[in-house]
Amino acid sequence: MRVLITGGAGFIGSHLCEAYLERGDEVLVLDDLSTGSIENIRHLRGHPHFHYTVDSVHNHPIVAELVDQCDVIVHLAAAVGVKLIVESPVRTIETNVHGTEVVLAHANKKKKKVLIASTSEVYGLSTQVPFREDGNLVMGATNKGRWSYACSKAIDEFLALAYWREKQLPTVVVRLFNTVGPRQVGQYGMVIPTFVKQALAGRPITVYGDGSQTRCFAHVADVVAALVKLVDHPSAIGQVYNIGSSEEISIGALASLIKKLSGSTSEIVHIPYGEAYEAGFEDMPRRVPDVSKLSALIGFRPERTLEAILEAVIAFHRGLSTSTIPPQVS
Numbered sequence: 001m002r003v004l005i006t007g008g009a010g011f012i013g014s015h016l017c018e019a020y021l022e023r024g025d026e027v028l029v030l031d032d033l034s035t036g037s038i039e040n041i042r043h044l045r046g047h048p049h050f051h052y053t054v055d056s057v058h059n060h061p062i063v064a065e066l067v068d069q070c071d072v073i074v075h076l077a078a079a080v081g082v083k084l085i086v087e088s089p090v091r092t093i094e095t096n097v098h099g100t101e102v103v104l105a106h107a108n109k110k111k112k113k114v115l116i117a118s119t120s121e122v123y124g125l126s127t128q129v130p131f132r133e134d135g136n137l138v139m140g141a142t143n144k145g146r147w148s149y150a151c152s153k154a155i156d157e158f159l160a161l162a163y164w165r166e167k168q169l170p171t172v173v174v175r176l177f178n179t180v181g182p183r184q185v186g187q188y189g190m191v192i193p194t195f196v197k198q199a200l201a202g203r204p205i206t207v208y209g210d211g212s213q214t215r216c217f218a219h220v221a222d223v224v225a226a227l228v229k230l231v232d233h234p235s236a237i238g239q240v241y242n243i244g245s246s247e248e249i250s251i252g253a254l255a256s257l258i259k260k261l262s263g264s265t266s267e268i269v270h271i272p273y274g275e276a277y278e279a280g281f282e283d284m285p286r287r288v289p290d291v292s293k294l295s296a297l298i299g300f301r302p303e304r305t306l307e308a309i310l311e312a313v314i315a316f317h318r319g320l321s322t323s324t325i326p327p328q329v330s
């Protein structure tokens with residue numbers, strides 16, 4: 001199979017490239033290297049089944065040519081990271097909405113299956129955890145720039161499902177919850193690499209707010225395995241799936257755990273949201289996925305515990321480990 005991965009030089013994208021190459025598939029990457037990095041795919045260059053193009057998903061002729069060459073498309077290219085979203089809302093909205101429009105329009109011309117990556121952010125301020133795919137989305141106010149990301153991704157979801165219903169283009173939507181692992185950089189937010197780097201450098205670990213807000217963190221290898229299965233599965237077409245871990249932890253407890261596991265002497269400090277982010281920020285108090293729909297379809301169960309994930313990320317940042325996948329737990 002030939003898979004076009006937009007955003008293939010990103011953190012999740014580069015792991016997905018590896019998974020497909022290991023399976024013997026051919027991979028075409030389209031990435032503008034805006035938040036992705038050539039470092040993420042350096043080790044894949046020269047692989048006979050790996051091809052990449054540095055360009056934008058807004059470039060119609062390039063997208064048309066790559067869509068023509070592939071069998072399926074995994075559309076991951078997006079502006080991601082809370083810091084980037086709050087600081088560059090125009091870029092976020094344009095990349096996420098227009099880029100997806102271009103990909104879907106060209107996919108439709110050739111009727112190539114597309115998996116669209118959405119986000120757990122679309123659940124917004126909903127307090128009905130765990131979040132189910134058919135639950136209501138509770139967006140924040142439009143003067144809070146953070147929600148522009150959620151809204152842009154919700155538009156992507158509507159558009160992908162509209163292409164399926166109206167034009168019979170096979171599309172699948174996934175809502176990715178917090179995903180971590182080696183190669184993730186803390187440049188645009190992303191709490192785990194940020195805390196790990198702070199802990200290893202002996203700098204203060206910066207917990208925003210009172211630290212009671214929660215997240216669930218899945219290892220990128222578990223997420224990528226689910227993506228590959230969903231792309232293959234005929235019953236996933238026209239559906240939306242949560243992908244993530246259900247192991248919930250508060251950000252305050254996460255800071256303490258990273259400090260302990262890394263043997264750090266860093267102090268844990270609390271920073272008011274107003275100082276941490278520019279205006280337009282509002283946090284999600286809890287974020288927990290219901291993954292029963294995904295489990296029922298593909299037998300999804302994250303194989304890696306939070307502790308195993310953190311050990312791997314700490315090892316990655318220490319530069320001690322070349323392994324990208326921690327041992328599985330039974």
Ligand code: UDP
Binds near residue numbers: 178190192251284
């Ligand atoms: N966070 C924090 N300190 C940091 C970075 C993030 O306390 O240095 C918090 C952030 O406010 C949020 C959680 O960690 O409550 C997860 O943030 P991240 O940027 O990883 O992404 P999100 O899950 O919000 O999309």
